[in-house]
Amino acid sequence: MIKEQLRGQRIETPSWAYGNSGTRFKVFAQPGVPRDPYEKIADAAQVHAFTGIAPTVALHIPWDRVDDYAALARHAAGLGVGIGAINSNVFQDDDYKLGSVTHPDPRVRAKALAHLLECVDVMDATGSGTLKLWFSDGTNYPGQDDVRDRQDRLAEALAAVYDRLGEDQRFLLEYKLFEPAFYMTDLPDWGAAYAHCVRLGPKAQVVVDTGHHAPGTNIEFIVAFLLREGKLGGFDFNSRFYADDDLMVGAADPFQLFRIMYEVIRGGGFTERTAFMLDQCHNIEPKIAGQIRSVMNVQEATAKALLVDRDALAAAQRAGDVLGANAVLMDAYNTDVRPLLAELREEMGLAPDPMAAYAKSGYFERIAADRVGGAQAGWGA
Ligand code: LRH
Ligand code: MN
Numbered sequence: 108m109i110k111e112q113l114r115g116q117r118i119e120t121p122s123w124a125y126g127n128s129g130t131r132f133k134v135f136a137q138p139g140v141p142r143d144p145y146e147k148i149a150d151a152a153q154v155h156a157f158t159g160i161a162p163t164v165a166l167h168i169p170w171d172r173v174d175d176y177a178a179l180a181r182h183a184a185g186l187g188v189g190i191g192a193i194n195s196n197v198f199q200d201d202d203y204k205l206g207s208v209t210h211p212d213p214r215v216r217a218k219a220l221a222h223l224l225e226c227v228d229v230m231d232a233t234g235s236g237t238l239k240l241w242f243s244d245g246t247n248y249p250g251q252d253d254v255r256d257r258q259d260r261l262a263e264a265l266a267a268v269y270d271r272l273g274e275d276q277r278f279l280l281e282y283k284l285f286e287p288a289f290y291m292t293d294l295p296d297w298g299a300a301y302a303h304c305v306r307l308g309p310k311a312q313v314v315v316d317t318g319h320h321a322p323g324t325n326i327e328f329i330v331a332f333l334l335r336e337g338k339l340g341g342f343d344f345n346s347r348f349y350a351d352d353d354l355m356v357g358a359a360d361p362f363q364l365f366r367i368m369y370e371v372i373r374g375g376g377f378t379e380r381t382a383f384m385l386d387q388c389h390n391i392e393p394k395i396a397g398q399i400r401s402v403m404n405v406q407e408a409t410a411k412a413l414l415v416d417r418d419a420l421a422a423a424q425r426a427g428d429v430l431g432a433n434a435v436l437m438d439a440y441n442t443d444v445r446p447l448l449a450e451l452r453e454e455m456g457l458a459p460d461p462m463a464a465y466a467k468s469g470y471f472e473r474i475a476a477d478r479v480g481g482a483q484a485g486w487g488a
Pocket of ligand 1: 123194195241281283316343351386
């Protein structure tokens with residue numbers, strides 16, 4: 108039963124994780140980095156080839172802009188993967204210094220909205236059903252702009268995008284506590300995102316980026332709450348020790364990832380309606396191997412969460428047996444699921460250890476040798 112559920116797991120990798128990334132201090136280039144979306148998708152296909160559970164790749168526009176999106180989708184299909192969420196980008200243009208859809212100047216707001224609508228065109232062209240909207244919009248000093256007016260502008264733009272969505276399309280609204288704004292962010296937390304989505308309708312849901320909360324936030328509570336309301340659209344998985352570090356999911360806090368996946372399963376969210384996406388930057392570590400490790404981290408946390416003895420837990424909870432209930436959860440968390448997953452991979456026709464198999468494949472050496480010249484992909488900032 109658990110193997111069956113794990114076999115159906117679907118994790119989406121982000122095209123930008125295969126490109127160069129860094130911090131304001133330095134972006135370290137790496138050998139073999141893709142030069143275009145076609146090569147990014149080829150790398151994403153490797154992650155699926157060795158894990159068997161990463162069949163889609165998210166795109167970011169304009170980083171992944173091409174002349175023929177249908178051809179890009181066919182290229183992906185030819186490699187055994189599909190195009191997942193389309194990510195908008197209204198955070199890198201000079202015009203967006205004071206905001207994008209919340210900017211005081213209607214000309215800038217119109218420009219930002221036009222980009223969001225262009226991303227829906229990309230969804231149509233690639234067959235993607237999901238638009239992910241993150242806004243860097245915010246202010247750095249009290250009084251810089253009117254909080255209420257900016258919310259009105261944001262709501263107006265979201266309504267226009269909502270109306271443009273097709274029958275089987277939806278958008279996921281992403282909140283973030285701070286950065287790049289350092290006083291007020293227009294979509295700072297799950298409550299603000301949830302309120303906008305409730306007002307808009309069923310095609311608007313919230314995405315939980317695990318790096319976008321204040322330290323100490325109980326993220327699994329947010330997950331349980333949003334699931335209960337039918338407003339959890341998905342995740343941007345990564346991990347952090349301090350801020351939006353975008354490290355490998357489960358690397359900083361594997362226990363938190365387990366608790367999140369337990370609430371997903373308990374809340375009926377372990378379905379294909381929930382977008383389990385990675386949103387990470389491999390600033391110093393090899394990127395494809397980093398993605399494979401990340402997919403495995405989510406898979407391990409999921410397997411442990413599926414092992415929770417729900418009946419024993421419910422009985423202990425009903426009995427007020429605090430230690431007993433906690434022990435049921437910890438027993439699952441402390442279970443080594445690696446042998447189970449190795450067995451599952453063999454039953455799926457895969458190598459039991461994806462990291463070792465990928466290393467032995469020589470793919471990295473090949474792309475490092477082939478991908479010489481041209482401009483390596485990055486955040487283009
Ligand atoms: C913002 C964010 C958002 C993306 C970007 C790559 O911090 O999490 O999801 O657009 O990272
Ligand atoms: Mn994100």
